[in-house]
Amino acid sequence: xxxxxxxxxxxxxxxxxxxxxxxxxxxxxxxxxxxxxxxxxxxxxxxxxxxxxxxxxxxxxxxxxxxxxxxxxxxxxxxxxxxxxxxxxxxxxxxxxxxxxxxxxxxxxxxxxxxxxxxxxxxxxxxxxxxxxxxxxxxxxxxxxxxxxxxxxxxxxxxxxxxxxxxxxxxxxxxxxxxxxxxxxxxxxxxxxxxxxxxxxxxxxxxxxxxxxxxxxxxxxxxxxxxxxxxxxxxxxxxxxxxxxxxxxxxxxxxxxxxxxxxxxxxxxxxxxxxxxxxxxxxxxxxxxxxxxxxxxxxxxxxxxxxxxxxxxxxxxxxxxxxxxxxxxxxxxxxxxxxxxxxxxxxxxxxxxxxxxxxxxxxxxxxxxxxxxxxxxxxxxxxxxxxxxxxxxxxxxxxxxxxxxxxxxxxxxxxxxxxxxxxxxxxxxxxxxx
Amino acid sequence: xxxxxxxxxxxxxxxxxxxxxxxxxxxxxxxxxxxxxxxxxxxxxxxxxxxxxxxxxxxxxxxxxxxxxxxxxxxxxxxxxxxxxxxxxxxxxxxxxxxxxxxxxxxxxxxxxxxxxxxxxxxxxxxxxxxxxxxxxxxxxxxxxxxxxxxxxxxxxxxxxxxxxxxxxxxxxxxxxxxxxxxxxxxxxxxxxxxxxxxxxxxxxxxxxxxxxxxxxxxxxxxxxxxxxxxxxxxxxxxxxxxxxxxxxxxxxxxxxxxxxxxxxxxxxxxxxxxxxxxxxxxxxxxxxxxxxxxxxxxxxxxxxxxxxxxxxxxxxxxxxxxxxxxxxxxxxxxxxxxxxxxxxxxxxxxxxxxxxxxxxxxxxxxxxxxxxxxxxxxxxxxxxxxxxxxxxxxxxxxxxxxxxxxxxxxxxxxxxxxxxxxxxxxxxxxxxxxxxxxxxxxxxxxxxxxxxxxxxxxxxxxxxxxxxxxxx
Numbered sequence: 008x009x010x011x012x013x014x015x016x017x018x019x020x021x022x023x024x025x026x027x028x029x030x031x032x033x034x035x036x037x038x039x040x041x042x043x044x045x046x047x048x049x050x051x052x053x054x055x056x057x058x059x060x061x062x063x064x065x066x067x068x069x070x071x072x073x074x075x076x077x078x079x080x081x082x083x084x085x086x087x088x089x090x091x092x093x094x095x096x097x098x099x100x101x102x103x104x105x106x107x108x109x110x111x112x113x114x115x116x117x118x119x120x121x122x123x124x125x126x127x128x129x130x131x132x133x134x135x136x137x138x139x140x141x142x143x144x145x146x147x148x149x150x151x152x153x154x155x156x157x158x159x160x161x162x163x164x165x166x167x168x169x170x171x172x173x174x175x176x177x178x179x180x181x182x183x184x185x186x187x188x189x190x191x192x193x194x195x196x197x198x199x200x201x202x203x204x205x206x207x208x209x210x211x212x213x214x215x216x217x218x219x220x221x222x223x224x225x226x227x228x229x230x231x232x233x234x235x236x237x238x239x240x241x242x243x244x245x246x247x248x249x250x251x252x253x254x255x256x257x258x259x260x261x262x263x264x265x266x267x268x269x270x271x272x273x274x275x276x277x278x279x280x281x282x283x284x285x286x287x288x289x290x291x292x293x294x295x296x297x298x299x300x301x302x303x304x305x306x307x308x309x310x311x312x313x314x315x316x317x318x319x320x321x322x323x324x325x326x327x328x329x330x331x332x333x334x335x336x337x338x339x340x341x342x343x344x345x346x347x348x349x350x351x352x353x354x355x356x357x358x359x360x361x362x363x364x365x366x367x368x369x370x371x372x373x374x375x376x377x378x379x380x381x382x383x384x385x386x387x388x389x390x391x392x393x394x395x396x397x398x399x400x401x402x403x404x405x406x407x408x409x410x411x412x413x414x415x416x417x418x419x420x421x422x423x424x425x426x427x428x429x430x431x432x433x434x435x436x437x438x439x440x441x
Numbered sequence: 442x443x444x445x446x447x448x449x450x451x452x453x454x455x456x457x458x459x460x461x462x463x464x465x466x467x468x469x470x471x472x473x474x475x476x477x478x479x480x481x482x483x484x485x486x487x488x489x490x491x492x493x494x495x496x497x498x499x500x501x502x503x504x505x506x507x508x509x510x511x512x513x514x515x516x517x518x519x520x521x522x523x524x525x526x527x528x529x530x531x532x533x534x535x536x537x538x539x540x541x542x543x544x545x546x547x548x549x550x551x552x553x554x555x556x557x558x559x560x561x562x563x564x565x566x567x568x569x570x571x572x573x574x575x576x577x578x579x580x581x582x583x584x585x586x587x588x589x590x591x592x593x594x595x596x597x598x599x600x601x602x603x604x605x606x607x608x609x610x611x612x613x614x615x616x617x618x619x620x621x622x623x624x625x626x627x628x629x630x631x632x633x634x635x636x637x638x639x640x641x642x643x644x645x646x647x648x649x650x651x652x653x654x655x656x657x658x659x660x661x662x663x664x665x666x667x668x669x670x671x672x673x674x675x676x677x678x679x680x681x682x683x684x685x686x687x688x689x690x691x692x693x694x695x696x697x698x699x700x701x702x703x704x705x706x707x708x709x710x711x712x713x714x715x716x717x718x719x720x721x722x723x724x725x726x727x728x729x730x731x732x733x734x735x736x737x738x739x740x741x742x743x744x745x746x747x748x749x750x751x752x753x754x755x756x757x758x759x760x761x762x763x764x765x766x767x768x769x770x771x772x773x774x775x776x777x778x779x780x781x782x783x784x785x786x787x788x789x790x791x792x793x794x795x796x797x798x799x800x801x802x803x804x805x806x807x808x809x810x811x812x813x814x815x816x817x818x819x820x821x822x823x824x825x826x827x828x829x830x831x832x833x834x835x836x837x838x839x840x841x842x843x844x845x846x847x848x849x850x851x852x853x854x855x856x857x858x859x860x861x862x863x864x865x866x867x868x869x870x871x872x873x874x875x876x877x878x879x880x881x882x883x884x885x886x887x888x889x890x891x892x893x894x895x896x897x898x899x900x901x902x903x904x905x906x907x908x909x910x911x912x913x914x
């Protein structure tokens with residue numbers, strides 16, 4: 008080890024420490040950047056092995072990033088501000104529905120807001136990608152190891168095309184004391200909504216006429232204008248374990264003018280209505296309640312309260328707003344009050360997140376070090392969950408950076424001291440010869 | 442937990458405290474407003490398990506639906522009795538009490554005393570005159586009572602028509618609030634405001650008629666009459682219509698008239714009270730007045746020996762003899778036979794000799810007068826439909842009539858007073874559980890102040906820590 012080597016080592020120390028200060032300044036500058044991951048410089052010895060014995064030692068800085076350490080989440084007021092609690096990254100693209108796979112990045116910065124076309128775009132101008140749901144609410148088979156099946160999430164202009172009702176059910180209670188009277192009172196009428204194939208809303212009227220025979224009712228189903236589809240007589244159990252449940256259906260009468268029709272399956276308690284509202288009539292299965300079951304209409308003594316109807320299908324509607332749950336499901340809330348699944352925002356997971364390559368705008372791209380990517384559903388397995396109305400702060404700890412800064416500053420001064428000392432020593436050596 | 446997440450946590454604390462102050466101040470500002478339901482904050486620990494801090498997840502309304510339902514039922518009951526009591530007020534004043542000088546009973550007694558005096562001095566024209574006038578006064582009293590009853594009926598019909606229009610407006614309002622509530626996201630302040638408005642509207646509906654209120658999966662209100670007929674269901678509002686002539690109320694095409702057997706209508710509320718007046722109470726009272734008038738006319742016809750068959754007696758149905766087919770409204774048409782009224786070309790002496798007499802009889806003959814007196818004193822048979830007994834004198838019937846009819850109003854007033862006490866108790870419970878207690882809110886203000894100061898103190902300490910570090914660099 009010679010004196011000039013000592014000079015070299017000092018210089019390497021200066022270089023390494025200035026690189027480290029660079030990282031610290033980066034971190035402090037980005038201390039309030041959402042989704043930012045701190046970077047750091049690690050000191051590594053550098054030496055060249057020489058056969059002569061002790062090699063000159065030096066130091067170099069190796070840069071790394073602390074991508075796996077999560078920042079703290081802070082609540083915001085925007086429903087499209089998203090944060091990830093746990094592991095995983097949002098997949099974003101440079102352009103909406105970008106066909107170029109190289110334009111897809113991973114990010115934790117989730118300050119999304121709709122752009123002029125309704126695409127969700129974060130502060131860095133990157134568009135959120137998700138798997139679209141089809142009209143039946145299923146994702147289908149999607150490629151979870153590439154970006155090919157992703158669409159940009161759009162919450163701007165979405166019109167729900169409407170879907171026809173095919174099944175309906177009713178649950179409620181008929182007052183037993185109204186039957187068996189010498190002069191039975193007026194029927195109990197209730198209306199229920201169903202949706203036509205064009206997404207319009209229409210009504211069915213169910214009229215329950217108490218019978219002069221005890222525990223017997225005549226059910227008449229008609230449309231909103233009073234044209235009847237048909238009627239059926241329902242007897243209810245009056246005793247035993249099944250008291251209150253339908254006993255049997257009889258007297259099935261179809262009075263609907265063709266092509267409309269009314270059919271009733273006495274074994275299952277399902278009325279099949281054919282509604283003449285198009286070239287192909289709409290067919291609706293209305294479950295009244297299977298005999299010997301308490302699941303549908305029952306008959307106990309008590310007050311009549313309006314029965315509850317459930318119908319599938321939905322009305323045509325325009326998107327009002329979107330909500331995102333912790334599984335990354337984007338629900339559209341429509342002006343007709345219906346909720347529908349629009350997208351699933353997956354979270355990208357890689358084997359070694361710290362190996363991701365940093366890109367402009369808080370984003371990362373895959374690299375050889377990061378390993379392979381998998382697009383997982385949030386809140387499943389070890390994947391983190393998506394939190395709406397929150398943002399993830401940067402994971403920089405200012406106090407730590409400042410203490411690092413003090414340390415680095417001292418190290419830098421010490422290295423500088425080595426150089427001046429070596430310089431003085433050289434000077435001393437120079438002066439040996441006059 | 443690091444300094445920066447400590448910063449974030451105390452920042453979220455400050456934000457929560459600000460929201461809390463906002464809610465509390467709005468509670469205090471609205472403390473006296475009718476229909477305002479106290480707001481609260483629903484809080485959760487901030488998103489993400491590791492981060493700490495607090496998040497406001499929504500603004501809650503401290504609504505108590507069971508008490509609200511009881512309150513609405515009670516208002517409905519009260520309004521019904523109020524409608525009956527108010528509707529009969531003018532008529533009852535007109536009818537008077539049995540011992541009032543203007544009352545039917547006193548007029549009857551006056552007529553009887555006049556006949557008594559006349560019987561002792563049958564030739565005295567001034568006594569004849571007085572007797573005819575007493576008869577006229579009795580007829581007029583009945584006419585006025587009948588007119589007051591008609592007026593009460595007309596008033597009730599006007600009231601119902603107005604209430605039905607109000608009801609339709611309210612139902613429309615509920616439907617539009619339904620649409621707006623569906624569109625609100627979660628528990629926002631705007632939604633709480635809409636819910637308040639909905640609550641007030643439902644209170645107003647409950648005053649008119651009692652309804653079943655339920656909510657569907659999307660938070661929309663469905664309304665059914667208490668008997669189960671849909672008013673707002675499946676996204677449609679059924680218009681309520683009122684036929685004044687028949688006194689029938691329809692929701693869409695379904696009849697909901699209260700009090701009709703077998704109809705799935707409703708029992709309580711102002712509309713039910715007014716309809717009960719129109720359909721039951723007033724017709725019954727009219728029947729009682731008409732029955733009294735009938736007994737009077739028939740009694741004097743029977744006791745008048747001078748009459749040819751079909752000829753009108755002292756009391757007439759608009760100058761004609763009694764026709765059993767024309768009993769309805771007889772009380773309103775009752776008049777004294779013009780044959781005894783000199784101003785109508787009649788002769789006073791007919792009160793002594795009978796209305797059918799062609800020429801004056803002997804001056805001292807009081808036979809016919811005594812016969813008239815017996816008409817007043819004798820027992821008459823009465824229609825049991827009038828529900829005032831089947832047998833009795835005219836005076837008994839008149840006294841029964843007055844007390845029975847006054848009882849209807851007094852009873853409604855009594856029930857109203859009783860219900861009022863109950864309703865006030867429920868209203869107090871409701872305002873206790875839903876309303877704003879200013880003392881509580883002020884206590885909260887003190888807590889808010891403390892929380893805000895504590896959070897700021899944390900921030901200050903954190904800032905000092907960073908400052909210390911910066912000084913060291």
